[in-house]
Amino acid sequence: MTGLVLKLAPRERILINGAVIENGNRRGRLNIVTPGANILRLRDALHPDEADTPVRRVCYIAQLALSGDAPPAEARQQLLRGIEQLSQVLTDGDSAAQLNAASRAVMELQFYQALKALRTLLPREDRLFAVTPK
Numbered sequence: 001m002t003g004l005v006l007k008l009a010p011r012e013r014i015l016i017n018g019a020v021i022e023n024g025n026r027r028g029r030l031n032i033v034t035p036g037a038n039i040l041r042l043r044d045a046l047h048p049d050e051a052d053t054p055v056r057r058v059c060y061i062a063q064l065a066l067s068g069d070a071p072p073a074e075a076r077q078q079l080l081r082g083i084e085q086l087s088q089v090l091t092d093g094d095s096a097a098q099l100n101a102a103s104r105a106v107m108e109l110q111f112y113q114a115l116k117a118l119r120t121l122l123p124r125e126d127r128l129f130a131v132t133p134k
Contacts, residue, residue: 004032004039013042018068038066039112044119054089055118055125058082062106062115072109079106079114086121095121 006014008023008030015021016032016039032039040063051060061082065075080103087099098117105113 003035004037006030006032006039006041015040015042015045015067038068040066040115053125053129054082054086055121058086059115059118059122062102062111062118066111066115072111075111076106076109079111083118090121090124095124 006029008014008028010025010027011023013020013022014030017037020042045067046056046060046063048060051057058079061070061075061078064070065072065079070078083099083103083106087096090096090099098120102114102117105111105117
């Protein structure tokens with residue numbers, strides 16, 4: 001069987017195509033076999049107040065598109081602009097590869113894949129802000 005396998009903790013919530021689903025009292029496992037389903041673990045979701053850095057803001061836009069709270073065309077435009085801005089600052093090879101992967105995913109309206117690539121940049125951004133004088 002192909003597709004996405006989600007292993008859920010007790011009472012864990014996920015968003016699938018706009019519907020919030022909560023697991024029961026035991027660990028669970030879901031096999032998502034429908035390609036293109038929009039899925040977001042709510043424990044991984046950014047709260048609007050947490051979108052306070054450049055990478056987090058771009059991740060939040062991808063999250064809004066994934067959850068259906070932003071029109072795909074508008075989100076696509078904002079994401080591509082944000083990714084372009086990030087590429088001016090995060091110029092190392094690994095960051096460039098992740099930004100390219102995110103950009104390709106956005107062009108194909110694959111917002112989950114874009115979010116996944118962008119989230120890999122969060123630790124790097126945290127390290128940059130930790131060493132930057134305020």
